Amino acid sequence: MFSYCTDPSTLEGLSWLSCYLTTGKHVNLYISVIVVLTLLAITAPTALLFGFGAASAARSQFLPLRWFGKGYTSIVRGVPDIAFFLFFVIALDQAFEWMRHKVKCPDWDQPIRQGIDFVVCDAAKLPLSSSPQWVHETYGFFLAVLTFSIVFGAFAANVLYGAMQAVPRAQIETAEAYGMSNRQAFWRILVPQMWVYALPGLSNLWMVLIKATPLLFLLGVEDIVYWARELGGTKAAKFTAYPHPNWHVWYFAALLVFYLCFTKVSEVVLGRIMARLTKGQATAAGEAQRKAAA
Amino acid sequence: MSCVETIQAYAFRSIGFGERLLPKGEYTLCEHFTLIGSGMIWNIYFGFVALLTGFFFAVALAVGKNSANPAWRKPAEWFIFIFRGSPLFIQFFFAYACFLNLKGVSSFFDPFTSAWLGALIVLFCNTAAYSGEIFYGALLSVPKGDIEAADAYGMTGWKRFRRITFPTMMRLAWPAYTNEAIFLFHATTLVFFSGFPAWRQKGDALYYASYFADKTFNPFVPYPILAFYFILLTLVIILLFGFVNRQLNRHLPQERREKIRWRANLIR
Numbered sequence: 393m394f395s396y397c398t399d400p401s402t403l404e405g406l407s408w409l410s411c412y413l414t415t416g417k418h419v420n421l422y423i424s425v426i427v428v429l430t431l432l433a434i435t436a437p438t439a440l441l442f443g444f445g446a447a448s449a450a451r452s453q454f455l456p457l458r459w460f461g462k463g464y465t466s467i468v469r470g471v472p473d474i475a476f477f478l479f480f481v482i483a484l485d486q487a488f489e490w491m492r493h494k495v496k497c498p499d500w501d502q503p504i505r506q507g508i509d510f511v512v513c514d515a516a517k518l519p520l521s522s523s524p525q526w527v528h529e530t531y532g533f534f535l536a537v538l539t540f541s542i543v544f545g546a547f548a549a550n551v552l553y554g555a556m557q558a559v560p561r562a563q564i565e566t567a568e569a570y571g572m573s574n575r576q577a578f579w580r581i582l583v584p585q586m587w588v589y590a591l592p593g594l595s596n597l598w599m600v601l602i603k604a605t606p607l608l609f610l611l612g613v614e615d616i617v618y619w620a621r622e623l624g625g626t627k628a629a630k631f632t633a634y635p636h637p638n639w640h641v642w643y644f645a646a647l648l649v650f651y652l653c654f655t656k657v658s659e660v661v662l663g664r665i666m667a668r669l670t671k672g673q674a675t676a677a678g679e680a681q682r683k684a685a686a
Numbered sequence: 687m688s689c690v691e692t693i694q695a696y697a698f699r700s701i702g703f704g705e706r707l708l709p710k711g712e713y714t715l716c717e718h719f720t721l722i723g724s725g726m727i728w729n730i731y732f733g734f735v736a737l738l739t740g741f742f743f744a745v746a747l748a749v750g751k752n753s754a755n756p757a758w759r760k761p762a763e764w765f766i767f768i769f770r771g772s773p774l775f776i777q778f779f780f781a782y783a784c785f786l787n788l789k790g791v792s793s794f795f796d797p798f799t800s801a802w803l804g805a806l807i808v809l810f811c812n813t814a815a816y817s818g819e820i821f822y823g824a825l826l827s828v829p830k831g832d833i834e835a836a837d838a839y840g841m842t843g844w845k846r847f848r849r850i851t852f853p854t855m856m857r858l859a860w861p862a863y864t865n866e867a868i869f870l871f872h873a874t875t876l877v878f879f880s881g882f883p884a885w886r887q888k889g890d891a892l893y894y895a896s897y898f899a900d901k902t903f904n905p906f907v908p909y910p911i912l913a914f915y916f917i918l919l920t921l922v923i924i925l926l927f928g929f930v931n932r933q934l935n936r937h938l939p940q941e942r943r944e945k946i947r948w949r950a951n952l953i954r
Contacts, residue, residue: 471913472872474879478896479909486905603773610879617779624783640783648772648780655771 421619425650428605428615431537436601438541440594443548450553453574465549473543474607480539481611489517529614536611544601551593556582558589588669595662602654606647620647689716700724700888708887708897715907718898722911725891726919731802732890733871736809740817743810747818748855749847752825762818769815774808774873778880781808801882809877813870817863824859825851857934864927868920891915 397411412418449461489512497513519527559582567577609617624640670678695705697720709717750762769777785798798804828851836850875892878884884893891912898908935943 471916472875472892474875475892475895475909475912475916478892478899479905482899482903482905606773606775609775617776621779638783638786641780641787644776644780644783647776648768651772651776652768656767 417619417623420614421616421623424614424616424619427533427613428608431533431540431605431608432601434537435540435544436598438537439544439548439601442541442545443550443552446545446549447552447556448578450549451556461549465546465553473604474610476543477539477607477610480542481535484535484538532612536608536613539611540601540604544597544604547597547600548594551597552586552590554593555586555590559585591662591666591669595658595666598662599655599658602658603651606651616647616650620644689714692716693720696720697724698727700727700890700894702886702888706886713898713902718908718911721894721898722891722908723915725889725894726915728801728877728888728890729871729874730919732806732809732874732877733867735806736813736874737867737870740810740813743814744817744821745852747814748821748825751818751822765811766815766818766822769812770819774812775876775880777808777812778805778876778882781805782881799882800885801877805877805882809870809874812873813866816869817859817866820859820862820866821855823862824855827858828854853934860927860931860934864924864931867923867927871919871923872916 397414446461446464449457450465452458452461493512519531563581563585564577567581572580606615606617608615620643621640624638624643626636626638667681670681692709692714693716696709696717698704699708699721701724708721747762747766750758751766753759753762781804782799785795785804788795789799798807832850832854833846836846841849875890878889878893887897889897895908895912899905902908
């Protein structure tokens with residue numbers, strides 16, 4: 393990176409450290425931080441969308457749709473989430489390949505599950521075995537995002553369902569008295585009002601989502617945990633210009649600090665948003681705000 | 687092998703008894719059930735011991751965080767912030783790396799690098815921090831009148847805490863604490879995926895489930911079995927904690943009792 397880094401063996405102290413921390417592999421580590429942030433940026437809205445869909449399905453008049461909504465939200469309870477992460481990554485991959493297989497190779501006569509192998513025709517492989525490395529990585533990342541969205545969608549559905557129930561019943565009754573249809577009452581009355589009730593749950597969910605991001609590592613994505621393990625270990629370091637003993641402790645300490653800062657910042661920002669939203673609301677918190685100001 | 691033989695060979699495989707080699711080739715449903723069930727021993731061990739020991743530390747943390755003296759308050763606040771603010775997964779990695787370094791210093795730290803002690807310490811601190819925050823919240827919502835009544839009877843200090851504050855705090859915190867217990871048992875599945883080695887393939891339920899999924903490339907059998915075991919475990923926890931909850935609330939009129947509400951489980 394810097395001009396004085398050409399011969400690392402002559403370096404000392406801080407200049408050694410500055411060279412060490414800017415090697416190509418460390419840049420990969422910094423890029424993986426961006427990967428984590430991208431995951432959060434994509435997952436949060438997608439999960440919210442899934443959750444909204446499931447929560448409204450759970451309130452539907454149509455029985456099978458209601459079953460689907462309730463089933464989706466309750467299936468994630470009671471089972472450890474990592475089990476879902478490990479399950480969905482393989483299951484989704486196989487489901488996609490199976491669907492492509494059905495479409496692209498209709499005249500395939502062998503069974504797909506042969507003993508312990510899962511065999512689909514070459515054209516149905518995802519990604520195609522001829523595609524470049526970055527396609528494989530992007531596909532892996534995409535699967536991870538989908539998995540996160542499905543699991544966190546169920547949590548969000550739970551929160552949003554509660555929020556919809558929390559909107560005073562009288563509001564809906566008034567809407568009905570004005571002659572609004574169910575659909576109109578839902579979109580014009582219920583949805584705008586539910587966010588105040590949903591925000592505490594959703595901000596809690598955001599914190600949990602941040603803390604779930606290291607699990608990307610289990611899904612086979614080269615994320616910060618992967619690079620911290622890789623760079624902190626002695627094995628990889630031995631063959632570089634910067635040999636060092638086992639520094640896992642320092643790398644994981646850095647990750648801990650990173651996450652602590654991240655959650656702290658989120659806490660402060662979410663606290664501000666909550667304060668803004670409760671202003672003038674007829675809730676206990678809103679009342680407390682009014683008294684404090686007076 | 688018949689199913690009975692499989693059970694004999696693998697029921698205690700996760701703690702080192704029975705057949706040394708894991709099953710090979712065609713995996714039967716019976717093998718799935720037995721081995722994943724055997725792994726549950728670890729999950730129950732981690733969850734039970736961490737919960738039991740963490741409880742006392744959590745009460746201490748809650749009282750510390752509520753203390754007027756900053757010498758008590760600050761350490762409790764920081765402890766809770768650090769363990770609640772960072773992912774458990776990273777905590778496991780970090781603790782394992784620390785213990786590995788300490789092992790080089792003294793052989794006293796040898797057992798700390800194995801899961802049964804090292805991971806247990808992390809889970810202990812983690813659950814203590816989360817439950818400490820729950821208990822602290824409950825401590826803040828102990829009715830003012832209760833404390834005033836205790837004062838009027840001339841109770842102070844330890845006696846007031848033991849007879850008035852603590853029972854009410856427990857009663858208020860218990861529904862949330864039940865959820866925390868469920869989360870903790872779910873969190874125990876992270877142990878063998880986070881640096882701590884599964885020595886001689888002695889792992890927990892998720893370790894064996896993912897072993898089967900890796901070998902058969904079929905996630906649709908082992909993970910539902912794991913889910914079955916965990917739902918069973920969750921029901922048992924709810925039953926036990928519900929019993930305690932009834933005991934804690936038995937002096938109250940029916941409609942004022944705290945109900946245990948069933949909330950979504952969230953990763954820490």
